[in-house]
Amino acid sequence: MSLSSDDVAKIAHLARLDMPSDKAEALGRELSSILDLVAQMDAVDTSGVTPMAHPLEVVQRLRDDAVTEQDNRDRYQAGGPAVENGLYLVPKVIE
Amino acid sequence: MHYKTIAELSLALQQREISSAELTRHMLQRIGRFDDRLNAFISVTEERALAQADEADRKIAAGDAGPLTGIPIAHKDIFCTQGVRTSCGSRMLENFISPYDASVVERLQQAGAVMLGKTNMDEFAMGSSNETSYYGPVRNPWDTETVPGGSSGGSAAAVAARLCAAATGTDTGGSIRQPAALSGVTGLKPTYGRCSRWGMVAFASSLDQAGPMTRSAEDAAIMLSAMAGFDERDSTSADRPVDDYVGALGNDIRGLRIGVVKEFMGDGLDAGVATSVQTALSEYERLGATLVEISLPNAGLSVPAYYVVAPAECSSNLARFDGVRYGHRCEDPKDLEDLYKRSRSEGFGAEVQRRIMIGTYALSAGYYDAYYLKAQKVRQLIADDFRRAFEQCDLIAGPTAPDTAFRLGAKADDPVAMYLSDIYTIAVNLAGLPGVSIPAPMSAGMPVGLQLIGNYFDEARLLNAAHRLQLATDWHRQNPGGF
Numbered sequence: 001m002s003l004s005s006d007d008v009a010k011i012a013h014l015a016r017l018d019m020p021s022d023k024a025e026a027l028g029r030e031l032s033s034i035l036d037l038v039a040q041m042d043a044v045d046t047s048g049v050t051p052m053a054h055p056l057e058v059v060q061r062l063r064d065d066a067v068t069e070q071d072n073r074d075r076y077q078a079g080g081p082a083v084e085n086g087l088y089l090v091p092k093v094i095e
Numbered sequence: 096m097h098y099k100t101i102a103e104l105s106l107a108l109q110q111r112e113i114s115s116a117e118l119t120r121h122m123l124q125r126i127g128r129f130d131d132r133l134n135a136f137i138s139v140t141e142e143r144a145l146a147q148a149d150e151a152d153r154k155i156a157a158g159d160a161g162p163l164t165g166i167p168i169a170h171k172d173i174f175c176t177q178g179v180r181t182s183c184g185s186r187m188l189e190n191f192i193s194p195y196d197a198s199v200v201e202r203l204q205q206a207g208a209v210m211l212g213k214t215n216m217d218e219f220a221m222g223s224s225n226e227t228s229y230y231g232p233v234r235n236p237w238d239t240e241t242v243p244g245g246s247s248g249g250s251a252a253a254v255a256a257r258l259c260a261a262a263t264g265t266d267t268g269g270s271i272r273q274p275a276a277l278s279g280v281t282g283l284k285p286t287y288g289r290c291s292r293w294g295m296v297a298f299a300s301s302l303d304q305a306g307p308m309t310r311s312a313e314d315a316a317i318m319l320s321a322m323a324g325f326d327e328r329d330s331t332s333a334d335r336p337v338d339d340y341v342g343a344l345g346n347d348i349r350g351l352r353i354g355v356v357k358e359f360m361g362d363g364l365d366a367g368v369a370t371s372v373q374t375a376l377s378e379y380e381r382l383g384a385t386l387v388e389i390s391l392p393n394a395g396l397s398v399p400a401y402y403v404v405a406p407a408e409c410s411s412n413l414a415r416f417d418g419v420r421y422g423h424r425c426e427d428p429k430d431l432e433d434l435y436k437r438s439r440s441e442g443f444g445a446e447v448q449r450r451i452m453i454g455t456y457a458l459s460a461g462y463y464d465a466y467y468l469k470a471q472k473v474r475q476l477i478a479d480d481f482r483r484a485f486e487q488c489d490l491i492a493g494p495t496a497p498d499t500a501f502r503l504g505a506k507a508d509d510p511v512a513m514y515l516s517d518i519y520t521i522a523v524n525l526a527g528l529p530g531v532s533i534p535a536p537m538s539a540g541m542p543v544g545l546q547l548i549g550n551y552f553d554e555a556r557l558l559n560a561a562h563r564l565q566l567a568t569d570w571h572r573q574n575p576g577g578f
Binding site: 003008011012014015016017018019027030031033034035036037038039040041042043044046049050051052053054055056058060061063072075076078079080081082088090091092093 | 190191192194286287288301327330331333334393395396398399400402403410414417418419420421422423424428429430431432433434435436437439440443448449451452453455456457459466468469470471472473474475476478510511514525526527528551
């Protein structure tokens with residue numbers, strides 16, 4: 001497995017990471033070495049194996065359809081980088 | 096005083112030989128005196144500690160004390176602590192003050208434990224040497240030129256150097272057990288779902304589990320008794336009663352069948368570590384247990400499968416760090432995409448970015464079957480190996496890590512070499528089983544860990560077996576010089 005600088009740039013964009021072009025080649029080599037490790041899985045035949053969904057045989061818990069959460073909006077927003085009138089501020093997205 | 100275990104300190108507190116305030120001040124002084132050499136703490140919460148100690152002393156005076164009342168502990172900085180910075184070892188959360196306590200923190204506080212501070216860790220728990228922390232590496236008290244292991248390296252070093260009586264850790268692929276082994280302490284990863292994940296910063300949600308790091312198995316039983324239990328705020332919390340871990344410590348282990356994993360005792364294992372583990376296993380035979388050779392034929396695929404499952408889940412979990420709602424935000428973003436990208440690239444370190452990218456790639460269109468689905472099938476094969484093994488034995492034993500502590504920087508430039516530090520621990524997380532690392536005899540002056548693996552929710556038997564070994568030996572009672 002060998003990821004090109006273009007592959008790295010595409011993955012970085014999908015992950016919303018900034019990728020300076022001078023770093024892409026070295027990172028491509030590192031990621032490729034990890035994917036080579038991962039490729040060892042190909043040695044085992046898994047046809048007919050049910051993929052694990054959960055380590056224990058449990059089903060999702062259900063609860064009553066009732067409001068249980070408290071309103072913590074102000075407390076949780078207090079840590080936001082830019083907040084005004086209960087709103088999170090971001091750069092203009094609509095022209 | 097700092098050489099005592101929780102069990103011994105608890106007795107001293109009840110008998111008024113010392114107050115919690117005195118004990119807490121003593122530990123805070125030790126942190127002040129020694130932590131420059133270790134960097135085990137990111138935050139020290141002196142005020143909160145002293146207030147909690149006073150409260151504990153009132154409870155003790157009123158005859159209302161439990162085994163953890165007044166005991167000074169530390170929390171890995173992955174656990175949210177109300178009003179206290181919770182950095183997760185990252186620049187991303189450098190200024191994050193948590194608005195609430197994690198369930199595990201809340202439970203230990205209710206049990207009367209005193210919080211001394213927050214311990215250093217690999218960034219977002221991604222690492223095996225505690226070198227990926229934005230707050231600098233942690234050093235191993237046994238040799239400060241070596242790493243303490245990771246990701247719970249600060250907790251391991253703090254317990255090993257007696258800067259706290261015990262600490263919390265988290266374990267996604269070995270992050271409690273591997274640093275416990277390298278630093279010479281006892282570290283337990285419970286069954287998946289036994290301790291609540293609520294308020295624990297998420298890395299890989301199907302693998303993450305909280306557990307105690309202590310000086311003895313008995314202390315781990317005391318800590319786990321407070322930490323474990325159902326929590327409706329965690330959707331994968333196990334809704335079943337908590338066993339009497341302390342009560343089970345007294346059980347006899349004669350006739351216990353211990354499975355020795357043949358794949359873990361061969362190539363790749365350091366000769367000194369192998370000798371130590373063999374010595375510990377022989378001691379179990381002397382105590383009346385029976386050794387049975389078992390095989391985990393697919394365990395060799397655990398590291399490859401893990402490096403799909405964990406990064407995939409991490410790329411999803413860490414998508415929440417967007418520079419908008421909390422955490423680091425870049426200066427003067429020119430548009431929303433620039434805000435996301437620069438905030439994340441400035442906030443996350445190199446290893447975290449590598450894992451996010453591997454996970455993003457594995458989950459991207461067209462690759463799901465080849466990576467995530469394949470890994471979840473391999474994961475099932477590994478869990479099936481354990482199920483078959485437990486038909487032949489009650490517990491499984493082997494080394495925790497292939498080597499003793501390595502030098503700082505030795506594996507920093509080679510991610511794959513670093514990943515292989517967890518070659519014996521990762522399979523346990525993939526299967527969701529409980530595992531504990533306890534000190535075996537030292538090798539060339541450095542600690543070695545014996546790993547014991549139990550069946551689902553069999554923590555009581557696991558800790559019982561660990562405790563019986565510790566009653567018969569003094570391997571867990573060794574102390575690093577200079578602290």
